[in-house]
Amino acid sequence: MANIMIRRDSKGSYQFYLPKRDLEDTIVSMEFDTPEKWGGEIKLNNGGAYYIEPQAAPARLPYSVRAKRLDAAE
Amino acid sequence: MSALTREETQALIQEVLEVYPEKARKDREKHLAVNDQSIEQSKKCITSNRKSLPGVMTIRGCAYAGSKGVVWGPIKDMIHISHGPVGCGQYSRAGRRNYYVGTTGVNAFGTMNFTSDFQEKDIVFGGDKKLAKLIGEVEQLFPLHKGISVQSECPIGLIGDDIEAVSKKSAKEINKPVIPVRCEGFRGVSQSLGHHIANDAIRDWVLGNRDESTFESTPYDVTIIGDYNIGGDAWATRTILEDMGLRVIAQWSGDGTLAEMENTPKAKLNLLHCYRSMNYISRHMEEKYGIPYMEYNFFGPTKIEASIREIAGFFDDTIKAKAEAVIAKYKPMMQAVIDKYKPRLEGKRVMLYVGGLRPRHVIGAYEDLGMEVVGTGYEFAHGDDYDRTIKEMGNATLLYDDVTGLEFEEFVKRVKPDLVGSGIKEKFIFQKMGIPFRQMHSWDYSGPYHSYDGFAIFARDMDMTLNNPCWGNLTAPWLKVEPVAEKAAA
Numbered sequence: 301m302a303n304i305m306i307r308r309d310s311k312g313s314y315q316f317y318l319p320k321r322d323l324e325d326t327i328v329s330m331e332f333d334t335p336e337k338w339g340g341e342i343k344l345n346n347g348g349a350y351y352i353e354p355q356a357a358p359a360r361l362p363y364s365v366r367a368k369r370l371d372a373a374e
Numbered sequence: 375m376s377a378l379t380r381e382e383t384q385a386l387i388q389e390v391l392e393v394y395p396e397k398a399r400k401d402r403e404k405h406l407a408v409n410d411q412s413i414e415q416s417k418k419c420i421t422s423n424r425k426s427l428p429g430v431m432t433i434r435g436c437a438y439a440g441s442k443g444v445v446w447g448p449i450k451d452m453i454h455i456s457h458g459p460v461g462c463g464q465y466s467r468a469g470r471r472n473y474y475v476g477t478t479g480v481n482a483f484g485t486m487n488f489t490s491d492f493q494e495k496d497i498v499f500g501g502d503k504k505l506a507k508l509i510g511e512v513e514q515l516f517p518l519h520k521g522i523s524v525q526s527e528c529p530i531g532l533i534g535d536d537i538e539a540v541s542k543k544s545a546k547e548i549n550k551p552v553i554p555v556r557c558e559g560f561r562g563v564s565q566s567l568g569h570h571i572a573n574d575a576i577r578d579w580v581l582g583n584r585d586e587s588t589f590e591s592t593p594y595d596v597t598i599i600g601d602y603n604i605g606g607d608a609w610a611t612r613t614i615l616e617d618m619g620l621r622v623i624a625q626w627s628g629d630g631t632l633a634e635m636e637n638t639p640k641a642k643l644n645l646l647h648c649y650r651s652m653n654y655i656s657r658h659m660e661e662k663y664g665i666p667y668m669e670y671n672f673f674g675p676t677k678i679e680a681s682i683r684e685i686a687g688f689f690d691d692t693i694k695a696k697a698e699a700v701i702a703k704y705k706p707m708m709q710a711v712i713d714k715y716k717p718r719l720e721g722k723r724v725m726l727y728v729g730g731l732r733p734r735h736v737i738g739a740y741e742d743l744g745m746e747v748v749g750t751g752y753e754f755a756h757g758d759d760y761d762r763t764i765k766e767m768g769n770a771t772l773l774y775d776d777v778t779g780l781e782f783e784e785f786v787k788r789v790k791p792d793l794v795g796s797g798i799k800e801k802f803i804f805q806k807m808g809i810p811f812r813q814m815h816s817w818d819y820s821g822p823y824h825s826y827d828g829f830a831i832f833a834r835d836m837d838m839t840l841n842n843p844c845w846g847n848l849t850a851p852w853l854k855v856e857p858v859a860e861k862a863a864a
Contacts, residue, residue: 305657317657322423322570324758346415362661 302369304350307362316344317362333357341370348372377723377748378789380770383408387772390784398427405775409767416760422775423756425563431779433727433799434753438462440568441557442525444651445576448472448602448627449635450482451520453512456489457505457537458527462559463489471816473606474629481518488512497529502540509544509552520632521551523575531558551632553579564754564776566650566730573654576635581659584636594620594689597641599656599667600648600731603628605821610828611647611672617703618686619696626652639663643688645670647824650730650759672824673732673832674739675708704826712742715833718841720744722792725785727751727777727800728814734763736795736814739823739832748789751777783807793840808848810839 305317306327314327325348331340332354339352349370358365378386387406391399404421413419426432435443438456443466446454456463468485476482490508492501509522522544524537537554545552555575557568596615601608608628615622623641624634638644639659644667646656656667668688670681679701686697722745726733733750740747750767751774752759760773767773772785786794786809794804795814804811812818812835820835822828 305661307657307660319570319654319657322566322756322758346417360664362657364661 301366303364304352304367305362305364306358314342316342316350339365342367377746378770380408380410383770383772386785386788389788390781393780398430401427402430402778402781405777406781407773409764409769409771409773411764411767411769413764414761415757416764417757419764420760420773420775422752422760423563423566423754424776426776427778432776433779433782433797434563434776435565435568436559437557437561437565437568437571438525438527438559439466440565440570440651440754441555441572441575442466442568443470444565444602445569445572445627446523446525446555448474448484449523449630449632450474450476450484451518451631451633452523453483453486453488453516453519453521454523454525455505455508455512456487456527457501457524458490458492458529460489460491462527463487469816470602471604471819471821472628473603473609479516483516483519492527492529497533500533500535501530502535502537505535505537505540506544509540509548513548513550519550521553522548523553523555525555526558528559531556531560551579551583566754566756569651570654573652573658576655577658580632580635581639581655585639589637589640591623591640591642592621593642594693595623595641596620596643596645596685597624597626597634597638598622599624599626599638599644599646600652601625601628601824602648604815605817605819605823607822607824607828610822610825613827614672614678614682614700614825615645615685617696617700618682619693620685620689626655639665641665643668643685645685647672648731649762650755671735671738672828673736674742674829675704675712675826676742677735677738678826678829708826708829711830711833715837716744718837719833721746722840723748723789724793724795725749725772725789725791726794726814727753727774727782727796729753730755730759732814734759734766736823737766739829740836742829743833743836745793745836748772748791749774749785751775779803793836808845810842810845812836812839 307315309315316325316327326345327342328345329343332338335357337354338357339354342350350367351370352365352367407419464487467487474482474484478485490504496504541552541554557571561567598608608625612622624638644656644665646667646669649669659665671677682697686694724740724745724747730752733752737747749772793810795812797815798813801811801813817823823832
């Protein structure tokens with residue numbers, strides 16, 4: 301489990317940030333992306349994958365959340 | 375010499391790597407690359423932020439350097455105690471030329487060195503009592519200071535002193551913030567972790583201090599983040615922002631004060647110059663206070679113009695109009711600078727090796743002068759910095775991460791740039807090799823280089839260095855072959 305931060309970049313897509321490893325990347329796909337259910341498996345541009353417990357979408361981004369690493373690129 | 379092709383550059387890297395033992399070669403190979411603009415992600419071509427190899431001459435610093443020297447040091451009205459042996463503080467004292475306004479020793483302490491000067495007995499019995507005593511003495515001798523930061527040096531972490539407890543107790547006694555920073559030099563692989571630790575300390579101990587207090591804000595409040603006022607950089611930047619109609623409420627941390635930092639959460643936009651050292655706190659403020667941050671680049675008129683327009687994009691039309699007026703006002707001045715220096719500098723090739731930001735930020739300024747950057751590299755950048763660099767650099771140029779002394783020398787010998795921009799440790803090696811050199815960490819005791827005012831100085835300095843007649847006189851007169859032969863012929 302790791303703390304991650306999700307924000308929107310200037311192009312409007314989700315951006316993933318893992319402070320512990322200083323890893324910044326765009327999120328290519330998010331399993332659930334609706335106001336009621338948000339999160340699930342997220343895939344990064346670098347090939348890594350993380351899992352966020354599905355929850356209601358955060359009212360405001362950036363948003364810090366605990367995520368589980370499924371598959372780290374590197 | 376014309377530019378190297380992709381194959382030649384690749385061959386050059388292989389040639390340089392040959393001297394290493396196999397294991398070292400494998401490791402170093404990942405840190406050297408030929409730039410390819412089509413690559414989206416830097417990690418496909420270059421590895422960064424890894425431990426330096428034992429035995430090579432790395433140019434990196436330590437976490438203490440990143441925290442005390444870079445982030446905390448320039449905050450002028452605080453006293454930064456180098457907690458540990460005397461050397462770390464003394465040898466880094468005032469070397470970075472973070473200019474400030476104030477009376478040193480009275481209400482500003484930027485160029486002074488405060489240290490707990492650890493002796494053997496402090497290592498054996500712990501230095502907490504000494505620290506408490508030191509804080510008391512500081513309070514008595516310098517009553518106008520606004521706060522204290524305790525910058526740990528290596529032994530503090532090794533012997534396990536509890537500086538947090540001492541800080542909390544002393545803060546109550548002197549009724550001023552005392553901030554423990556756990557930036558022991560052995561942490562991490564370079565100064566980069568020191569920046570992160572320092573940012574986290576600011577987040578935990580400083581940022582929320584004035585959340586409850588009132589602050590007369592305007593819709594145009596911005597902050598300059600990650601500008602350390604080297605040679606006056608932040609002042610030059612501030613002039614432009616104020617001309618645009620914005621109000622700069624804080625400078626982080628060049629010529630900055632503790633109060634400014636505490637008031638930063640009241641800003642409308644954080645302007646982030648040094649992304650590497652202060653992105654952490656900008657991200658935090660974006661999340662906690664909803665303040666957007668924007669990376670900008672104030673090197674060279676082209677980039678400045680683009681940045682000014684982007685900054686103005688966050689505000690209303692009055693700012694946008696003023697931004698255009700600022701650009702129009704400086705355009706003829708900048709044209710005059712370019713007209714004067716471009717003919718003298720055009721076509722010259724530059725190799726850079728600096729810290730975590732300038733290897734990509736100054737490229738625009740060189741290009742404005744008609745110069746070409748043929749190789750660049752960072753001491754302590756991470757993957758995201760290289761992502762941003764790939765787009766700025768030309769194809770088939772060299773990229774080197776945490777370059778070793780040997781690699782850098784060999785690259786320069788082969789690429790034969792007309793100018794090398796790096797730090798003080800590299801300066802004299804290259805000057806003795808007969809290559810013009812600018813120290814790009816502290817602007818070679820010149821500056822400012824940021825902003826419009828800085829560009830004029832930048833152009834002058836580059837011309838002064840490159841076209842200096844001394845480069846033609848490096849061979850001793852009796853070793854010069856040609857003139858003798860000519861005389862004999864006459």
